[in-house]
Amino acid sequence: MKLTLKMKMRSLTRNKEWMLEQSIEAFKACVNDWLSAIAQLGEKPNRGNPHRFAYRRIRDRYPQLHSNVVRDAMNLAIEIYRSWLKNGGEFPEFHSDVIYFKGVDVKIENNGLVVPLMGKRVYLPLYVPKKFRKYLQYKHGRVAIKRIGRDWYAFVSVNVPEKEPIKPIGAIGVDLGYYNLLVASDEKGREVMRVQGDVLIEHKEHLEKLTARRQRRLMKKFGIYAKTNHRDRRFVSDLNHKIAKELVLRARQLNRVIVLENLKGLKSQRRPKPLRKILHRWSYADLISKIVYKAKLYGVPVIFVSPRGTSKTCSNCGYYVRAFKDERVFRCPKCGFIADRDLNAARNIAKKGLEELRKQAFLPALKGEASSPQRR
Numbered sequence: 001m002k003l004t005l006k007m008k009m010r011s012l013t014r015n016k017e018w019m020l021e022q023s024i025e026a027f028k029a030c031v032n033d034w035l036s037a038i039a040q041l042g043e044k045p046n047r048g049n050p051h052r053f054a055y056r057r058i059r060d061r062y063p064q065l066h067s068n069v070v071r072d073a074m075n076l077a078i079e080i081y082r083s084w085l086k087n088g089g090e091f092p093e094f095h096s097d098v099i100y101f102k103g104v105d106v107k108i109e110n111n112g113l114v115v116p117l118m119g120k121r122v123y124l125p126l127y128v129p130k131k132f133r134k135y136l137q138y139k140h141g142r143v144a145i146k147r148i149g150r151d152w153y154a155f156v157s158v159n160v161p162e163k164e165p166i167k168p169i170g171a172i173g174v175d176l177g178y179y180n181l182l183v184a185s186d187e188k189g190r191e192v193m194r195v196q197g198d199v200l201i202e203h204k205e206h207l208e209k210l211t212a213r214r215q216r217r218l219m220k221k222f223g224i225y226a227k228t229n230h231r232d233r234r235f236v237s238d239l240n241h242k243i244a245k246e247l248v249l250r251a252r253q254l255n256r257v258i259v260l261e262n263l264k265g266l267k268s269q270r271r272p273k274p275l276r277k278i279l280h281r282w283s284y285a286d287l288i289s290k291i292v293y294k295a296k297l298y299g300v301p302v303i304f305v306s307p308r309g310t311s312k313t314c315s316n317c318g319y320y321v322r323a324f325k326d327e328r329v330f331r332c333p334k335c336g337f338i339a340d341r342d343l344n345a346a347r348n349i350a351k352k353g354l355e356e357l358r359k360q361a362f363l364p365a366l367k368g369e370a371s372s373p374q375r376r
């Protein structure tokens with residue numbers, strides 16, 4: 001499985017920064033040269049014709065770029081040109097602050113990269129987060145170096161081996177909400193995991209206190225307002241990461257597939273008042289994508305099912321309770337079953353997933369990959 005690791009560069013010497021800037025400018029110009037060469041060529045570009053048409057000429061114009069980088073510029077230009085042919089509009093111009101290197105041209109050592117810049121091999125030191133260390137020992141692929149604001153970042157793609165896929169004996173249904181961020185249940189209604197929404201409220205109060213304090217200080221000193229967005233995003237991302245990992249590890253331990261609702265925007269009535277304000281900080285799309293990728297790493301299949309009826313159906317007898325209005329407790333008028341609302345929904349989701357799994361059992365082998373991830 002391919003992962004892209006984003007790492008910030010440690011402070012660079014003036015000379016190294018200059019070399020990077022020069023290379024990025026050259027790369028930009030090179031891509032644009034390729035674009036006009038392709039336009040001149042007048043044929044639909046493929047891997048071969050622009051190269052034959054202009055490689056020698058463009059290569060000579062950029063002696064400071066590694067030959068593979070010039071080829072990468074060509075491939076990028078082809079992509080850009082093709083999407084322009086498809087979508088129309090003004091003739092494209094490439095102006096991103098980025099440069100790409102082939103995996104074989106980059107060495108990763110001593111918490112840094114060695115890349116070919118201006119005809120030399122240059123060491124660029126990185127901040128390598130602890131959690132990335134184990135990934136960096138695997139074979140790496142393409143590397144992109146980008147300038148974002150005043151900082152430099154490396155994006156390193158690595159090929160991480162996936163675990164042997166499990167042979168599922170059941171399913172874990174996952175209900176995502178606001179009162180409970182997540183409730184997971186197996187098809188028998190046994191609760192596997194629960195994350196209460198309180199974490200968000202607590203975090204919100206904590207943040208507000210911090211912000212208020214900072215606000216006062218900043219207002220007094222500079223007369224400006226403080227921003228909290230950045231810290232919020234980090235918190236949400238870290239929390240999602242923890243939740244996803246925990247869920248996937250449990251699924252692996254219990255030999256069960258993970259079943260998620262195919263959510264196109266959460267049902268609005270589910271939002272309790274105190275949480276409404278901080279909703280935008282909480283990203284379900286992010287949580288779902290983290291679950292999908294962790295599951296892939298750990299060999300746990302993920303199934304997506306339709307959310308239709310999952311919260312209004314009795315998970316015990318299957319009776320559809322039309323009048324159910326999102327109370328915290330689900331009561332079935334038919335069989336008398338009583339359960340926590342989210343647990344009942346999670347169990348329904350698990351059951352749906354199991355049905356799906358049985359259908360697929362007649363199809364070619366169930367692999368460790370997510371089946372039909374039809375999310376947005």
Ligand SMILES: [Zn+2]
Pocket residue numbers: 314315316317318319332333334335336337
């Ligand atoms: Zn019932």
